[in-house]
Amino acid sequence: MSNVLLINGSPHGAGGCTQTALEEVARTLNSEHIDTQIVHIGHRDIRGCIACYKCAERGRCVFDDEVNRVAPLFEQADGLVVGSPVYYGAAAGTLVSFLDRLFFSTPFSKRMKVGAAVVSARRAGTTATFDQLNKYFTISEMPIASSRYWNMVHGHNAEDVLKDEEGIQCMRILGRNMAFLIRAIDAERQRNGLPMQEETVYTNFIR
Numbered sequence: 001m002s003n004v005l006l007i008n009g010s011p012h013g014a015g016g017c018t019q020t021a022l023e024e025v026a027r028t029l030n031s032e033h034i035d036t037q038i039v040h041i042g043h044r045d046i047r048g049c050i051a052c053y054k055c056a057e058r059g060r061c062v063f064d065d066e067v068n069r070v071a072p073l074f075e076q077a078d079g080l081v082v083g084s085p086v087y088y089g090a091a092a093g094t095l096v097s098f099l100d101r102l103f104f105s106t107p108f109s110k111r112m113k114v115g116a117a118v119v120s121a122r123r124a125g126t127t128a129t130f131d132q133l134n135k136y137f138t139i140s141e142m143p144i145a146s147s148r149y150w151n152m153v154h155g156h157n158a159e160d161v162l163k164d165e166e167g168i169q170c171m172r173i174l175g176r177n178m179a180f181l182i183r184a185i186d187a188e189r190q191r192n193g194l195p196m197q198e199e200t201v202y203t204n205f206i207r
Helices: 017-031 052-058 066-076 093-103 128-138 160-161 165-192
Strands: 002-008 035-040 080-085 116-119 152-154
Touching: 002 017, 002 066, 017 035, 017 080, 017 116, 017 152, 017 160, 017 165, 035 066, 052 128, 066 093, 080 128, 080 165, 093 128, 116 128, 116 165, 128 152, 152 160, 152 165, 160 165
Parallel strands: 002 035, 002 080, 080 116, 116 152
Antiparallel strands: none
16 A cells, blocks of 8 residues: 655644644545555754765764654655744754755655645745745655645644635645555556656766
8 A cells, every 4th residue: 555654844743733734634645545654853853964975875864863763664655745834934944954864865766756845834934935845856856746725724723724724625635636646656657667767967067
């Protein structure tokens, strides 16, 4: 059975705004017969990448924390949903540190895993945070699942989020679209395999 890993980058876990949105996505995915697991990392002590490149030798990050513990779950997942609150018009710092190291240190291919970002805010900064999180997927050849509107909810607490009917509807639509995309990619992989892969070309923009 296909499975999706959902990351809660908020320091607030159960009962928080980001968790409420992620749970709505997960329920919809479950109704589409896709297994889900929500992992809460926003309250952890996670440092940023120091570009030591030791992961290239070891196959894992030199800092042995939540990044290395979540990496095997990401490798086995068919999709990844990243949820974040908005802090100063951007994603939560702990989540950014986590994602920088998770995507950089893991040697396995993320190609054709389906990605999606979910953003929660009281009022503003959601679109900038949404764009920021989607960059992790687009640099990794991960197709992005979309909804009817940008994947965001608004509210000061979980009760407010549940009253955001359009936002909650977007979470459900996102879940169904993500399930469809995962199944479509799997079917095409079985029929014809993945698209041709080219060797990476690195170019430095200097003369």
